[in-house]
Amino acid sequence: MSDLPDPGRFGAAMEEFIRAMTAVATYEESELTNRIAAHLGTDPKVLPTTTVELPNTEQANLQLGLAAALPDAEVLGFHARGMGYMPLGLAELLSGQAMTGPIGLGPPRYAGVEVGDGRIVRCITNGVFLARIDGEPIVIVVSPTNERGFGPSKLRLEGVGTRDEAVASVIAAIRSAMREHNVFRRRVISLHADERGQGASVQFHTLPSVQRDGVILPDGTLERLERHAIGIAQHAERLREAGRHLKRGILLHGPPGTGKTLSVTYLLGAMPGRTVVPLTGRSLGLIEHATAIARELAPATVVFEDIDLVAAERTMPWSQGVLFDLLNQMEGVGEDADLLFLLTTNRPDVIEPALAARPGRVDLALEIPLPDAAARERLVALYAEGVRLEPAELAAVVERTEGVSGAFVKELMRQATLRAAPDGRNASGADVVAALDELLEERSALTRRLLGQPAHGAPTDGPGAAPFPQMLQAFQAAGLPIPDEIE
Template sequence: MGKKKSTAKKAKPVLWQKLADHFDTDPGELPVIERMFRQYERPNLHQAVVDLAADDSELCGIVMRHEYMNPSLSKFAREGSSRDFDLGPVAHVDEELPGDRRLACVKRGLKLFLHRGKPIALLLDEERYSATPGLRLEVMAADREAAEDFLRRVETETRAGKAFRGGVLSLEGNCRGGFELQFHKLPSITRDEVILPDAVLQRIERHTVDFSTHAERLKAAGRHLKRGVLFHGPPGTGKTFSAMYLASRMPERTVFLLTGGDLGMIQQAVAMARVLQPATLILEDVDLIGTRREDQVVGANAVLFELLNQMDGLAHDADLLFILTTNRPDVLEPALASRPGRIDQAIEIPPPDADCRRRLIELYGKGLKLELQHLDDLILRIEGVSAAFIRELLRKAAVHSALESEGEIVVADRHLAAALTELMVDGGALTMSLLGAAK
């Protein structure tokens, strides 16, 4: 006798059944639209989906029968191919955000919800077998228009960059031709810590902080918001410190830091800054990309011209502030002069005058007990040195005092004299140069 055929109905694949129940129809007949996002966009993409999907949405984890399989809504929509996948735990990635924050973002998952009263299925996964891995978002809806509408809204919300807004970022190129975001926490710098002549500090603030405070009024009056300022002066005088002070004074602005090799990422940084404006771009030692033609490394001028092109291509209402620092304004002047209007203000950060040298000694002497009888003589003797030199002078004097006695560190004239000899005599011209104090 032949075997009896089983009359038991084969169970439907669980993911196919999920889609069929959600749309109340055969999911194999429904359209699917796909969009790729960059990996660094994951926190903003996650936040966009959370904000747009209904609170009563269902989130399902996906497990593949074989690891090399790529899940897709098209595969889930057919009974045969859907059997290679099953429900499982939702995979998350713990992403870093500005300000020491973190966000657990969905790495792979199927989300079912209603959007404007219409059923939507959304699948998020990573491209694992690609030279340029990214994030793949698929949207299924009852009709193509509904799927397109939801995908456009996700794109808009993702580009708004809610997760990054107001943070301090830098861009770092990777081996795949893309880049990764790094997040930073800048020190909180008060105005009293910026030791500059009053006229110089007021000029800096007027072009940056004051401008940002009244940006909306200036825009309404037809004034363009994009602006560039160049800090120039000898090494160690406080150009970068002044830029960091401005960033801390304007916490509502997203800050991009570019220095060294990162200056080659200027196009990508400006593109992100446009989205995250109001934004400030701080480009340190910009002379490294603007050396004279006979001295430059390959591509240096190309990077400088790209910077100028990016500044030129901005709309007048783009609220972007470019702060450039350089020790060598002479190598930049020809290029900047040939493209007038990109830099609106050049501000020299000079070596500290006698009053500033006195204030710097007080600033860097905080935490120490200063017992100085010949402070005026010291201030005259260190004429022409940088703020960096004075900071190191106080540090070495503190070490001399600590070696001499226990307990509270008391810095006297002899400790400063010993430290000064160590820096200016024993250290030689190279030490002076390294501290921005070469004469």
């Protein structure tokens, strides 16, 4: 046993041997590398590479951009064992080696992406484009930065050629074609974060139709809203010529059920041709992404409903909060861009400190209050279609519904119709009265709150409506120090 070598010295010698052999090892160039070299007419490994990363939501737009900018390109594919679990870019392709083994030539990989209008765009996920632009050979490689690993996945676009200027020109042409053929333009889209934090997905939506006479607000309120939202869009060129800014922010505030969402839906329908990006609680962390889409596709509208519910939510530990993220993104938008930001809240007291700390982001705040008697009469007339109401019954309903919301009146008429439905008849005033009695009784207190009416009858925004914890939340959302007297 004494003739055996020392294990430590043997291990060190073996490690040195492996390192030396690895350094001098030579491999035959892969077929893919040879195809790329033959196309470029030189060794691609000595040429500089230009790289662009795009959000994974741009997959359909990238495919359309590639098809428009490189219509005659030859497309090659590649494969490697376990390639779905590792990123493979130009450097790996030219080396011919992935972590799990050699990279071989194969068919391109595609994925079908729905774009909301019945089309499914066949998008390349891994491929090599061999193109010539004005006689210049160019190679473009498309691959994901991360398919099933850790961290957010993006689309990677790499270009290499014998002249850097030609590569930059091709990538610029692809980006320009992406803007021209963008599938999000003039659509209503929402962004949703991937559960594993590996990017985002896009959903397309169709807005319900809301007519102007279906929006019942205090006198002059709808006109101000239309002037600030629609009017600026209609006279954009004249305003630009006069040196006036087009970017604007509108805040609709008031108790639940008073018509804020209805007003927003009406506005969106009354402004066709705009890209609309609604943000909800599921879109936390995607505000920058959503605003970037709106900037790219202006004229556009960004909607953030119930902003008070997320005013103090933090997308990252170092973030000042979702509301501040949104306000900061609004600050970065060019003044002459036709971008409209629509915010709604039931609790203006929660978000006012944040808005005050960032003046100019919201330039119109409109209160949508509980309807007065005249508005309630209009609401009853609007929702009572098919309901037989005598003038005296109408007056009694209007009087008894003081302090309720428009949503309450709408539900009242539905309940009345439901009472008459089993008998196969239209609802009558008696059905409306019976439904109103039921909704106003004590055991329906929670139902009334859900429909926007305080169960105890006090105004929803009156004294005592802002509890102490929400006061602290307001200071936190604004990024302001908490005063000593309320700590």
